[in-house]
Amino acid sequence: MAAAASSTTLKPSASAATISGFRRLPLSTTFGVTTLSFRHRRDQPRRFIVLSMDAKPTILVAEKLGEAGVNLLKEFANVDCSYNLSPEELCTKISLCDALIVRSGTKVNREVFESSGGRLKVVGRAGVGIDNVDLAAATEHGCLVVNAPTANTVAAAEHGIALLTAMARNIAQADASVKSGKWERSKYVGVSLVGKTLAVLGFGKVGSEVARRAKGLGMHVIAHDPYAPADRARAIGVGLVSFDEAIASADFISLHMPLTASTSKMLNDETFAKMKKGVRIINVARGGVIDEEALVKALDAGIVAQAALDVFTVEPPAKDSKLVQHENVTATPHLGASTMEAQEGVAIEVAEAVVGALKGELAATAVLTELKPYVSLAEKLGRLAVQLVAGGSGVKTVKVTYASARAPDDLDTRVLRAMITKGLIEPISSVFVNLVNADFTAKQRGLRITEERILLDGSPESPLELIQVQIANVESRFASAISDSGEIKVEGRVKDGIPHLTRVGSFEVDVSLEGSIILCRQVDQPGMIGKVGSILAEDNVNVSFMSVGRIAPRKQAVMAIGVDEDQASSH
């Protein structure tokens, strides 16, 4: 008999959580921030990124930006470089600006968007991490967020290696000692790197560059990244392993994942306890991926021998921070991206993205209005499909099928492809995908998206009948999502303006893609619906809709259950 439902407690989680036979798939209702044409506050008139031909936009550059980037902006806009603004000053200035460019030091919070009075159309992040921008508020205010995902990769990797080597040889502590007039040769005996195991957690752009360099230092490198393609790791000579294996076998651990709900405090009391005694940790990703109190305890207990940190949960950290002051900690003030070369590159990368967005490349308004519900469907199918992929099996080949009665020339699928790409990439990376960068971002990550049209008979009134997303050559954490032909397959339709999931693997279901859904593998038998309903009721989870797809009566079935997101995540 297939996995039958058993009683369990739903835990809050932003990523798919396994609940003995259940898988809860959070489908963010926040559509992202490329949506100004499709999503808007109901009480406000719709706004578009279309500038009148003769008005020069104004761009506020609120943190130091490389000269080449500023010059590029000046060719197109009035540029106001005002650094070190207080939050109040930023809110005052922002109402006069069409675009804002920041690094990680400026909090672009809801208040900033509210203060803009609707004029702010683009926020450019001159760097990778966009955790300092309130994306939900940006979306609500019809504002696009773009970043510069590639230009500081090498700089961050080099800083990671600099911290690794400096920590192993006590460079910072020894330097301070010599400068204070001491000569403490026996106190600063280091450890060698050659032959030691380095675990890279997060094998994306920075992680793989760190791995490559560490191999050159003679280290044995392993990596954990649930979404990294195995062939990329193989090419560098790195083995992809589970999280537990990585942390248990490492002499050094280097962190390179984005800060998301599922990576927040990934290193904590429980995970430190699983590490080798005397492990050394390097963090050039984001402070929030480590529980800093737990790290202090682990340092005091000698579980962690040393830590080298470029990033902190709160920046700058408190002057009396126990972590920063710890004698076995080497700290730098978020310098990963701070090389001359990276800053010039980042400045150009973000300036091009901001100008591209302001030029109105997203202004195909008529098409977008008609496609609005399909745009939402496309992103949600992408999000769902990627969450069904089992850890370790990298997503490389995605096939999208559109079934429509419209002639191919009458249906421009670029926006749909971009939104599927966004759904596939954003849950697992720090890249922010939008219409401008979607194809480029997919290509850069080695993601090949092919499209196929099925021409249907009938009325071409509605643009699309269905969208199908298939991911090939991967394993699934939900076996029933694998179709007869061996790919993860999800299919959706728009019903009464609302995106619905209508197929998972070979099973037909029907559940609206709103809030969260639970997918449950079962054998069709009397009483199953009631049993599942009771389990959810025990946890006060409100079911909005339930649909069962089965091969045949009393055979394999999939139950798709729509649950009220807030209620589900509060348990």
Ligand SMILES: NC(=O)c1ccc[n+]([C@@H]2O[C@H](COP(=O)([O-])OP(=O)(O)OC[C@H]3O[C@@H](n4cnc5c(N)ncnc54)[C@H](O)[C@@H]3O)[C@@H](O)[C@H]2O)c1
């Ligand atoms: N210190 C700095 O100045 C500096 C500079 C550049 C980047 N960064 C930070 O470094 C991090 C990585 O940047 P990047 O450009 O390599 O991003 P990236 O998107 O290329 O790589 C991130 C990788 O993390 C993986 N990942 C996601 N969830 C994971 C999990 N739970 N466990 C393990 N891996 C997971 C993703 O699959 C992806 O491969 C980001 O947090 C970024 O903000 C810091």
Ligand SMILES: O=C(O)[C@H](O)COP(=O)(O)O
């Ligand atoms: O995410 C990033 O790109 C880095 O953390 C760099 O941040 P910075 O632009 O503030 O140096």
